Amino acid sequence: MPRSFDPMDDCSLIARLCGGELDVWQQLYARHREKLLWSITYLLERHSLKTQLAEDVAQDVWVALLEDRLKRYDPSRGSLHTFLTKLALRCIRKRYVNKTHRQRQDLAFGSHEPPDLHAEDPLIKAELTEFLEDLTPQESRCFHEKFMNEPAPASEPPISASNERVLKHRLQRKLRDHVDLP
Numbered sequence: 001m002p003r004s005f006d007p008m009d010d011c012s013l014i015a016r017l018c019g020g021e022l023d024v025w026q027q028l029y030a031r032h033r034e035k036l037l038w039s040i041t042y043l044l045e046r047h048s049l050k051t052q053l054a055e056d057v058a059q060d061v062w063v064a065l066l067e068d069r070l071k072r073y074d075p076s077r078g079s080l081h082t083f084l085t086k087l088a089l090r091c092i093r094k095r096y097v098n099k100t101h102r103q104r105q106d107l108a109f110g111s112h113e114p115p116d117l118h119a120e121d122p123l124i125k126a127e128l129t130e131f132l133e134d135l136t137p138q139e140s141r142c143f144h145e146k147f148m149n150e151p152a153p154a155s156e157p158p159i160s161a162s163n164e165r166v167l168k169h170r171l172q173r174k175l176r177d178h179v180d181l182p
Contacts, residue, residue: 010080014073029062032084036061039085040092049096060091090177131178139174142167 010031016024040054040061061084073083132140142159144150146168152158159167 011075014070014080018071032081033058035081036084036088039081040088043085043089043092047092047096049092053096057088057091057095060095061088064091086177093178127179131175134174134178135171138163139167139171143171147171 010028013024013028013031017028037054037058040057041051044051044053044057064087065084069087073080077083132143135143141153141156142164145152145159146164
């Protein structure tokens with residue numbers, strides 16, 4: 001099992017790397033490579049994808065990290081490993097899951113285009129369904145009540161205003177991550 005690291009060491013390494021000390025990259029890479037590969041393998045299994053793709057996804061993560069994602073890391077929101085795992089999940093969805101979904105859509109329509117003007121409705125519904133599957137029960141309830149204007153279940157107490165703010169913020173963040181927005 002991969003070992004854990006002190007988040008403060010990660011913060012200092014990242015600060016040094018952002019400050020121009022490129023030799024620090026090898027340390028950061030060596031510290032997280034094994035644990036990241038283990039997490040990516042788990043994510044690939046969860047999405048029913050080949051675990052042999054772990055190296056490719058890891059490469060995507062490290063490239064994205066170097067391009068601009070490293071500057072977005074906020075240690076107050078979690079460890080660097082958590083950040084890397086979320087970035088890996090985004091890379092998997094972008095590279096494989098959405099591609100598989102598009103292939104299924106192509107198979108459904110074959111070489112024929114749908115005759116109606118709402119051709120993207122199934123795609124939007126599929127994306128929404130995929131997004132909703134990743135929500136906790138409380139987030140799902142908030143989404144349906146506050147964004148879809150569905151009535152609250154009579155058996156449950158209403159969502160408090162402070163909890164609603166937190167849930168809406170989490171929903172916005174998850175939606176942003178799901179559609180890969182900055």
